[in-house]
Amino acid sequence: MKPPRVTDTTLRDGSHAFRHRFTREQVRAVVAALDDAGIPVIEVTHGDGLAGSSIQYGFSQVSDLDLVEEAAATARRARIAVLLIPGIGTRHELREAVRRGATVARIATQCTEADISEQHFGLAKELGMETVGFLMMAHMRPPEVLAEQALLMESYGADCVYVTDSAGAMLPWEAAAAVRALRQALRVQVGFHAHNNLGLAIANCLAALEAGADQLDGSLRGCGAGAGNAATEVLAAVLDKAGLNPGLDVFKLMDAAEFVLAPMMPFQPLPDRDAVTIGYAGAYSTFLLHARRIGERLGIDPREILVELGRRKAVAGQEDWILDVALDLVRQRAAVAS
Amino acid sequence: MGADGRVKVAILGSGNIGTDLMYKILKNPGPMELVLVAGIDPQSEGLARARSLGLRTSVDGVQAVLEDPDIRIVFDATSAKAHVRHAKVLREAGKVAVDLTPAAVGPYVVPPVNLGEHLGVPNVNLITCGGQATIPLVHAVHRVAPVRYAEIVSTVASRSAGPGTRQNIDEFTSTTARGLEAIGGAALGKAIIILNPAEPPIIMRNTIYCVPEDDDADPDRIRESVERMVADVQRYVPGYRLKNGPHFDRRDTPWGERTVVAMLLEIEGAGDYLPPYAGNLDIMTSAARRVGELIAEHMLTGAVA
Numbered sequence: 326m327k328p329p330r331v332t333d334t335t336l337r338d339g340s341h342a343f344r345h346r347f348t349r350e351q352v353r354a355v356v357a358a359l360d361d362a363g364i365p366v367i368e369v370t371h372g373d374g375l376a377g378s379s380i381q382y383g384f385s386q387v388s389d390l391d392l393v394e395e396a397a398a399t400a401r402r403a404r405i406a407v408l409l410i411p412g413i414g415t416r417h418e419l420r421e422a423v424r425r426g427a428t429v430a431r432i433a434t435q436c437t438e439a440d441i442s443e444q445h446f447g448l449a450k451e452l453g454m455e456t457v458g459f460l461m462m463a464h465m466r467p468p469e470v471l472a473e474q475a476l477l478m479e480s481y482g483a484d485c486v487y488v489t490d491s492a493g494a495m496l497p498w499e500a501a502a503a504v505r506a507l508r509q510a511l512r513v514q515v516g517f518h519a520h521n522n523l524g525l526a527i528a529n530c531l532a533a534l535e536a537g538a539d540q541l542d543g544s545l546r547g548c549g550a551g552a553g554n555a556a557t558e559v560l561a562a563v564l565d566k567a568g569l570n571p572g573l574d575v576f577k578l579m580d581a582a583e584f585v586l587a588p589m590m591p592f593q594p595l596p597d598r599d600a601v602t603i604g605y606a607g608a609y610s611t612f613l614l615h616a617r618r619i620g621e622r623l624g625i626d627p628r629e630i631l632v633e634l635g636r637r638k639a640v641a642g643q644e645d646w647i648l649d650v651a652l653d654l655v656r657q658r659a660a661v662a663s
Numbered sequence: 664m665g666a667d668g669r670v671k672v673a674i675l676g677s678g679n680i681g682t683d684l685m686y687k688i689l690k691n692p693g694p695m696e697l698v699l700v701a702g703i704d705p706q707s708e709g710l711a712r713a714r715s716l717g718l719r720t721s722v723d724g725v726q727a728v729l730e731d732p733d734i735r736i737v738f739d740a741t742s743a744k745a746h747v748r749h750a751k752v753l754r755e756a757g758k759v760a761v762d763l764t765p766a767a768v769g770p771y772v773v774p775p776v777n778l779g780e781h782l783g784v785p786n787v788n789l790i791t792c793g794g795q796a797t798i799p800l801v802h803a804v805h806r807v808a809p810v811r812y813a814e815i816v817s818t819v820a821s822r823s824a825g826p827g828t829r830q831n832i833d834e835f836t837s838t839t840a841r842g843l844e845a846i847g848g849a850a851l852g853k854a855i856i857i858l859n860p861a862e863p864p865i866i867m868r869n870t871i872y873c874v875p876e877d878d879d880a881d882p883d884r885i886r887e888s889v890e891r892m893v894a895d896v897q898r899y900v901p902g903y904r905l906k907n908g909p910h911f912d913r914r915d916t917p918w919g920e921r922t923v924v925a926m927l928l929e930i931e932g933a934g935d936y937l938p939p940y941a942g943n944l945d946i947m948t949s950a951a952r953r954v955g956e957l958i959a960e961h962m963l964t965g966a967v968a
Binding site for chain 2: 376379380381383384411412413415416417435437438440441443444445465622637638639640641642643645646648649652653
């Protein structure tokens, strides 16, 4: 095993927990702390990627392009990554992100739909960016399908392809099998992105590493969608104990989590009732807060909504189905009552 | 004009869309007479099906259409790139082009919203499937409560998204967003598309969110206008159904906490050639047939007058 490259996504995946309300000051403080602790890549974008600011996902308080610019101006060593989900963001926003200082493009599709990302990888490469592909909701397909899709991304110009456990639904041996399949199929690097809905984020990162992962994601305090991600400071401590520290300052990351991020966090994501439901039902982690809000408004238990979304096989980005399911449940209940 | 007073039409492109459109026109020709299906691939299943139905076919593409001076309306179901070329020669030959590709050479049309304004032009464009599905409802809200912001989410079954959509997904979002503004009436439009790989495939779904300019817009007037529009679209797309809503929600927006009108649509295809889940393709071919019908009627009444 070799030390992985760690990308911190507090300022992207954490955007969900912050309901997309990061301020310039918060971005400056988090980037400065991560940069000082030796994190090489910091992802800064709306939680649903460039142009994610919407009714569907929640509006950004400050445009993520402005936050990218702020992050790029703050970082001394770290490079700034942006997320782009084709179907939501377009090449237009990617160009703009590069103008504002982003040098790494992370391009995400549902794990069966890699072929919608060709034009975006093409542009990212043309713009001289490092490119990372994300196969989202990876628990929905077996390793051989993930490997086929990863090969498409490689052919479009991905420098690395991630197994992305967007639902936090994978068990360690499933994470390992998926990573191994990509490792065997690809010439480029392989990564793993965890969610902690079943309390397995760190365990899955280690399983992925053992299976050959070159890159891992973390967020301070695990601040991300659902029960959050693998906590960057925990990941650093674990990697260091394993003799695989890629050059991270473990104490500085603990301090960044405790003294910089924690005081700004609206709440601590954890595998609570609704978040475990997401991992258990295999729903998209970002559904959590939307299901809670709509559930509360319409008097429906969020768990019922999340389980039904899993049953309907809702995929990444289908937040509109939360309202649809909730209204269906309201109608069913009224029919039973009458 | 044909001997029986019908307008002769041709379909250019014998892929999935062209073939489904062929069945729709044959099933319900109205004032049209389908006289030619022209493709470029001799092995195409669409051309074989057209021949077996007794239709004239050709593998000479647009050339075959140009060689028949009686053809007045041409449905182009090829590609955006090809249509740019076709648009020019069809126009020179005095034929009206109904463009199902994203080329957008001519004005955008959505039959129950603005087709009346474009009945005399040489080329009309059908925007995108997401646009055909959602613009009518944005307009329905807008005509009773002007819309500051409209956002739509189209979710289609992976199996119903062909290579054209997949390789040009940015064009889908930008063209649809422009349509929400130009035809729907929204001051600002945004479109999102999601491909869902579930098996069995999901029926096409669309969610439309509108933020009215006036936060106190009358919900009853909006409901009534939306119901009326759904009925209008159902006349040419029978599987067009409002599954939930209009639902009036409060959301944080860049304009403060505002009323958001949410409408959740389902579009089931007629299954003429393409499977019923592919409502995204059905609404394009249904809209094209309807546009052809209205243009043909206009030609005939014009001829009488």
